[in-house]
Amino acid sequence: MRTMAVDSFVPMLESLSAILDKGAASAKTTKLDLVNARLAPDMFTLAQQVQLACDHAKNAVSRLMGREPWPEDNHEKSLEDLRDRIAKTVEYLKAAEVAAFNDAEDRDCSIPLPNNKVITMNGLQFLRAWALPHFYFHVVTAYDILRHNQVVIGKQDYLSQVGDFVRFRQ
């Protein structure tokens, strides 16, 4: 459970941070306001996508460890601020102790809803059907916003973690 959570979130957030760097370099030429860019008038902005990706990662790891996540204040106004938000999130994720995930698969991770309803999930269901789909939604949409706004990035930026697995054939 720890590897499917922490080791999914951390490399993707590190890729996202490097992608924001490429966005910052690109915006010097294009003069586009990437932080407030979005793909449809009623979709979230790049800033909100990054904030939500960080929140879903942090909240998932907190809840899988049986801890209540604390709210963030979403003050970020620049690509540099967003990179700092990612760095802070990654630091928290990396510090998650292995032992805290011992009962994570069966831990109650239900989510209260209005009108006396509740999303009833154990840790495995919560990670698979809530945290990972939400997290990837916001990471990929951030990527798509940048790609749509002329930032030159590709699959190797999105999947930069794969570089760690490349070897010369024996």
Place this chain on the structure above:
Amino acid sequence: MRTMAVDSFVPMLESLSAILDKGAASAKTTKLDLVNARLAPDMFTLAQQVQLACDHAKNAVSRLMGREPWPEDNHEKSLEDLRDRIAKTVEYLKAAEVAAFNDAEDRDCSIPLPNNKVITMNGLQFLRAWALPHFYFHVVTAYDILRHNQVVIGKQDYLSQVGDFVRFRQ
């Protein structure tokens, strides 16, 4: 491993199929060519995003079971064709036998590269750092293409599987 693979892919593909239905209904009014829509001139079209989402799901499950995936011919020309491709993929995924995943975590799932290189991954690494990020990339980008082209969809369409977990509070 089977639940993190099959139970990730199947509900997301079923959501994607329902989202394509909403796209088809929307295109009757907007007259937009959704099948060939894309977010940047050098990105893949909606059709290619759906084909690749199906391929990554099918290939991942095949390889985790120790079987060689077969290539598809990507003949789809309409939203209806793409829905059929998804249905065929879901049928294959659902039929994956539980016992075939017994050694999936440690199974060699390496990916050959040009120039005598190889991406060296066991099943767990392959699912976490290759199959799931690729799969979600194409599902979310398909969603983003439709959203960018005036199709009225939201998080409840993307995450329709969560409905199965909703209960009244005891």
